[in-house]
Amino acid sequence: MNNAVTLSSLADINNFRTLAGPVLIIMILAMMVLPLPPFVLDLLFTFNIAVAIIVLMVSLYTRNPLDFAVFPTILLITTLLRLSLNIASTRVVLLEGHTGPDAAGKVIEAFGHFLVGGNYAVGLVVFIILVVINFVVITKGAGRIAEVTARFTLDAMPGKQMAIDADLNAGLIGEDEARKRRLVISQEADFYGSMDGASKFVRGDAIAGILIMLITIVGGLIVGVMQHDMELASAAKNYTLLTIGDGLVGQIPSLIISTAAGMVVSRVTTDQDLGEQVLSQLFNQPQVLVITAAILAVMGLIPGMPNFVFLFIASALGAIAYWKKKSPVTQLVESVAPEIPTIEKTDASWNDVTPIDTLGLEVGYRLIPLVDKAQQGDLLKRINGIRRKFAQEIGFLPPVIHIRDNLELRPNAYRITLKGSVIGQGESYLGMYLAINPGQVTMQLPGTATSDPAFGLPAVWIEATLREQAQLHGYTVVDASTVVTTHINHLIHSHAAELLGRQELQKLLDHLNTQFPKLIEDLVPKLLPLSTVQKVLHNLLQESVHIRDMRTIIDVLTEHAVQTQDAIELTAIIRTALGRAILDQYYPAGSEVQVMSLHHELENILSQVMQTGGGQSAGIEPGLADTLLKEAHSAAQQQEKLGLPIVLLVPGTIRFLLARFLRRALPQLRVLAHSEIPDSRRIKITSVIGGNK
Numbered sequence: 049m050n051n052a053v054t055l056s057s058l059a060d061i062n063n064f065r066t067l068a069g070p071v072l073i074i075m076i077l078a079m080m081v082l083p084l085p086p087f088v089l090d091l092l093f094t095f096n097i098a099v100a101i102i103v104l105m106v107s108l109y110t111r112n113p114l115d116f117a118v119f120p121t122i123l124l125i126t127t128l129l130r131l132s133l134n135i136a137s138t139r140v141v142l143l144e145g146h147t148g149p150d151a152a153g154k155v156i157e158a159f160g161h162f163l164v165g166g167n168y169a170v171g172l173v174v175f176i177i178l179v180v181i182n183f184v185v186i187t188k189g190a191g192r193i194a195e196v197t198a199r200f201t202l203d204a205m206p207g208k209q210m211a212i213d214a215d216l217n218a219g220l221i222g223e224d225e226a227r228k229r230r231l232v233i234s235q236e237a238d239f240y241g242s243m244d245g246a247s248k249f250v251r252g253d254a255i256a257g258i259l260i261m262l263i264t265i266v267g268g269l270i271v272g273v274m275q276h277d278m279e280l281a282s283a284a285k286n287y288t289l290l291t292i293g294d295g296l297v298g299q300i301p302s303l304i305i306s307t308a309a310g311m312v313v314s315r316v317t318t319d320q321d322l323g324e325q326v327l328s329q330l331f332n333q334p335q336v337l338v339i340t341a342a343i344l345a346v347m348g349l350i351p352g353m354p355n356f357v358f359l360f361i362a363s364a365l366g367a368i369a370y371w372k373k374k375s376p377v378t379q380l381v382e383s384v385a386p387e388i389p390t391i392e393k394t395d396a397s398w399n400d401v402t403p404i405d406t407l408g409l410e411v412g413y414r415l416i417p418l419v420d421k422a423q424q425g426d427l428l429k430r431i432n433g434i435r436r437k438f439a440q441e442i443g444f445l446p447p448v449i450h451i452r453d454n455l456e457l458r459p460n461a462y463r464i465t466l467k468g469s470v471i472g473q474g475e476s477y478l479g480m481y482l483a484i485n486p487g488q489v490t491m492q493l494p495g496t497a498t499s500d501p502a503f504g505l506p507a508v509w510i511e512a513t514l515r516e517q518a519q520l521h522g523y524t525v526v527d528a529s530t531v532v533t534t535h536i537n538h539l540i541h542s543h544a545a546e547l548l549g550r551q552e553l554q555k556l557l558d559h560l561n562t563q564f565p566k567l568i569e570d571l572v573p574k575l576l577p578l579s580t581v582q583k584v585l586h587n588l589l590q591e592s593v594h595i596r597d598m599r600t601i602i603d604v605l606t607e608h609a610v611q612t613q614d615a616i617e618l619t620a621i622i623r624t625a626l627g628r629a630i631l632d633q634y635y636p637a638g639s640e641v642q643v644m645s646l647h648h649e650l651e652n653i654l655s656q657v658m659q660t661g662g663g664q665s666a667g668i669e670p671g672l673a674d675t676l677l678k679e680a681h682s683a684a685q686q687q688e689k690l691g692l693p694i695v696l697l698v699p700g701t702i703r704f705l706l707a708r709f710l711r712r713a714l715p716q717l718r719v720l721a722h723s724e725i726p727d728s729r730r731i732k733i734t735s736v737i738g739g740n741k
Contacts, residue, residue, distance in 0.1 A: 079132035100301035107308035120242035156293040190310035194243035200520035337369035406447035408465040410454040443595035474501030476528040483523035545589035575609035583615035627724035634693035650738030
């Protein structure tokens with residue numbers, strides 16, 4: 049019973065929230081038509097002031113503009129509310145203004161008498177000043193910031209999308225996180241675009257306030273003198289004070305809302321609210337406070353100046369500077385000296401032989417915080433994400449990456465090793481960001497020019513304060529940790545074949561044995577030795593063919609191992625079986641297969657080389673090899689200009705020979721056999737290699 053009551057209450061609350069918006073808008077529009085008594089006007093004017101203060105406080109404590117994404121809509125609603133109240137109060141002023149200063153309620157009377165001392169000339173000047181501040185200064189500035197930010201946010205969207213795709217491909221984030229980040233980017237563009245338009249509401253409200261005030265004063269004089277037989281001076285005083293009070297009641301909340309809008313759009317997104325930002329950035333440098341205090345003290349000693357005020361403020365700033373300088377600095381620098389091992393008189397043993405790490409990462413001492421969890425280093429977590437994503441994409445778990453510091457490296461340098469040999473190196477600067485130029489940036493940034501260590505794109509190391517500016521101008525911006533992990537991710541994919549050793553293959557087969565025990569038992573070692581299976585998988589990985597579909601690979605090996613034990617022939621058969629998956633890596637399902645091809649005369653020559661030169665181990669004559677490389681390079685450039693994958697389609701008999709020959713000169717080129725293309729796919733030849741020979 050209690051549960052039923054609770055569910056019913058929740059349903060009522062949800063229904064109320066759903067109806068709150070439409071009911072509020074209808075009530076605001078109704079106020080423009082229906083007459084309201086003075087007491088109701090007092091309530092609504094007070095409510096309007098309260099809403100303005102709430103909006104201002106929320107804007108002060110909002111850390112991210114998107115946390116207050118409803119702000120543009122609130123601007124429209126509050127503007128409509130003020131205009132409706134202006135119409136309702138104008139109606140009451142014109143109808144009942146002759147009865148006295150409280151004709152339109154106590155709130156308008158208080159603003160007309162207490163705030164401006166009952167002097168309508170003073171009230172008029174104050175009202176005009178408030179309108180000028182609101183219209184010319186705050187609203188215009190906030191609108192301009194929103195306009196520029198909206199344009200830059202739209203320009204930066206491609207770069208931000210590329211950064212998200214890079215993190216996703218590197219395994220640093222999952223699909224859900226990528227989806228959330230893309231949504232945030234879209235919401236940013238929508239928010240600043242809406243703020244650009246919403247600021248026009250506030251400017252229009254200020255103009256409407258001036259016009260309503262002038263119309264009400266003129267109308268009040270006409271009504272008072274013509275209809276109620278009031279003297280001109282008395283009518284002017286009554287209706288002008290009421291109008292000024294009405295205008296001030298509306299303009300003060302408008303000024304507060306405009307101030308909130310300016311604060312929301314002008315803030316830089318951080319994890320601090322406005323008060324924390326001001327205190328941490330404005331009063332955080334003692335030397336600045338000391339200089340300011342000294343200048344004020346000198347001014348305070350000048351005869352004729354308000355000495356006490358200047359000296360008091362100078363003393364206060366000096367005290368703050370002294371307190372800041374004496375406050376304890378929470379920085380702990382630890383230097384760990386290596387212990388000198390005790391020399392013992394023992395004989396050398398096999399324990400002195402240490403195996404080489406398959407994968408290693410060596411870092412300079414300034415990059416140690418990246419791998420230190422105590423210093424919030426997240427590099428280890430990211431590397432684990434890379435290994436997990438590699439296993440999902442390629443089909444086996446790569447070896448663990450052993451990380452160690454190396455004092456021989458430069459402080460910000462790192463290098464990546466494979467079986468003791470360096471396969472990649474670069475530099476990364478902790479606390480800075482690498483702004484990568486994807487080819488469509490709109491300005492040059494100050495910083496240290498370099499190139500992206502993973503892909504060689506032009507880049508520049510920038511300070512953290514320039515991060516958002518770089519994104520707005522089309523750069524892909526990544527932090528120091530992402531630079532290292534992206535480089536590692538690129539290299540382990542490039543060297544996937546070398547990472548599949550006997551130990552990794554045995555673990556893979558043991559894992560598959562739990563799912564397909566009979567398949568593994570029939571293949572290894574009954575039909576094929578483990579070394580042959582490793583060689584076949586090595587051949588596939590060397591040409592960027594993933595081995596996720598191990599069931600198909602094992603089935604094909606089991607079926608054809610009786611006829612041949614040659615790893616190259618078995619690789620060709622498996623590639624044919626995996627043809628659809630191989631093709632999908634370069635051409636989406638259903639799209640036209642646009643490839644390069646060989647001239648038939650060149651195909652015949654290479655086929656003869658295969659027959660007379662010892663099969664797959666044959667070599668190509670130097671003159672022919674040079675011509676083939678030149679034309680293949682030219683065709684690959686043409687294919688790249690067309691925005692197409694660099695794929696060469698050849699007969700299956702010469703596929704392995706060409707793939708092995710072209711791999712070193714054109715690592716991005718992929719060679720496919722005719723038999724690997726499914727019959728359902730349409731093929732289009734974009735260029736022919738050897739057509740001029």
